[in-house]
Amino acid sequence: xxxxxxxxxxxxxxxxxxxxxxxxxxxxxxxxxxxxxxxxxxxxxxxxxxxxxxxxxxxxxxxxxxxxxxxxxxxxxxxxxxxxxxxxxxxxxxxxxxxxxxxxxxxxxxxxxxxxxxxxxxxxxxxxxxxxxxxxxxxxxxxxxxxxxxxxxxxxxxxxxxxxxxxxxxxxxxxxxxxxxxxxxxxxxxxxxxxxxxxxxxxxxxxx
Numbered sequence: 001x002x003x004x005x006x007x008x009x010x011x012x013x014x015x016x017x018x019x020x021x022x023x024x025x026x027x028x029x030x031x032x033x034x035x036x037x038x039x040x041x042x043x044x045x046x047x048x049x050x051x052x053x054x055x056x057x058x059x060x061x062x063x064x065x066x067x068x069x070x071x072x073x074x075x076x077x078x079x080x081x082x083x084x085x086x087x088x089x090x091x092x093x094x095x096x097x098x099x100x101x102x103x104x105x106x107x108x109x110x111x112x113x114x115x116x117x118x119x120x121x122x123x124x125x126x127x128x129x130x131x132x133x134x135x136x137x138x139x140x141x142x143x144x145x146x147x148x149x150x151x152x153x154x155x156x157x158x159x160x161x162x163x164x165x166x167x168x169x170x171x172x173x174x175x176x177x178x179x180x181x182x183x184x185x186x187x188x189x190x191x192x193x194x195x196x197x198x199x200x201x202x203x204x205x206x207x208x
Contacts, residue, residue: 011078013047013079014047014048014071018113019049019050020049021198022143022196023053023054024053025197026112026202027054029196029202030057031058033141033192034058034107034108038062038107038108038138039105040064040107040110041106041108041109041133042066042110042111043094043114044066044111044113044114045066045072045091046072047076047079048065048076048077048078048079048080049079051063051065051076052083055085055088059087060087061107063089064088064103064106065092066091066094067091068094073091076091097121097122097125104133106134106135106138107134107138108134108138108139108140108141109133109139111126111130111140111142113143114126115142116144116145116172116174117164117171118170118171119171120170120174123174123182127140127182127186128186131186131207135207136207137207139191139204139207140205140207141202141204141205142202142204142205143196143201143202145160145161145199145200146173146203147161147174147176148176153199153201157173157199176201183205187208188205189205189207189208190205192204
């Protein structure tokens with residue numbers, strides 16, 4: 001897993017143009033599927049741009065950003081210092097492979113653009129950890145490129161998948177049905193998928 005900044009400020013803030021582009025459409029979906037209030041854990045928060053935008057759009061939700069990358073954790077803290085946001089906790093270190101995650105009984109877990117730039121074992125670890133800490137009836141929200149029924153949804157996603165595998169053979173665009181089957185074994189039932197800009201999907205699971 002990696003943090004993918006494009007630009008860096010002197011105070012440590014990282015900037016991703018793709019995060020700027022997709023934060024609005026993702027927030028629109030989250031506002032429809034998240035509860036009106038509660039605690040939400042973001043896994044692999046990256047630069048921090050997403051969580052800052054979500055917190056402004058959903059002020060009654062308390063957000064907990066996390067990452068395992070030191071530069072990303074610094075960036076998140078710097079964004080929050082630059083724009084104080086009372087409903088965002090200080091970022092915490094979290095590796096999805098950790099046996100014990102730093103919070104429990106959350107209303108939702110949100111993970112954006114992670115599972116395709118990590119080994120398949122990270123997807124399993126993410127689903128297991130999320131299944132452990134999400135309260136009954138809560139949701140897991142995944143966002144990114146996916147294959148459907150073993151096929152890429154666009155030529156650009158197929159090229160992206162090839163590029164990822166060339167960089168690391170353990171990476172790659174996951175098959176949404178495989179993720180759903182694995183999630184079901186962790187007590188997370190696929191509830192809906194939404195088509196998103198740039199050939200991405202929002203995939204929502206609910207803990208039964």
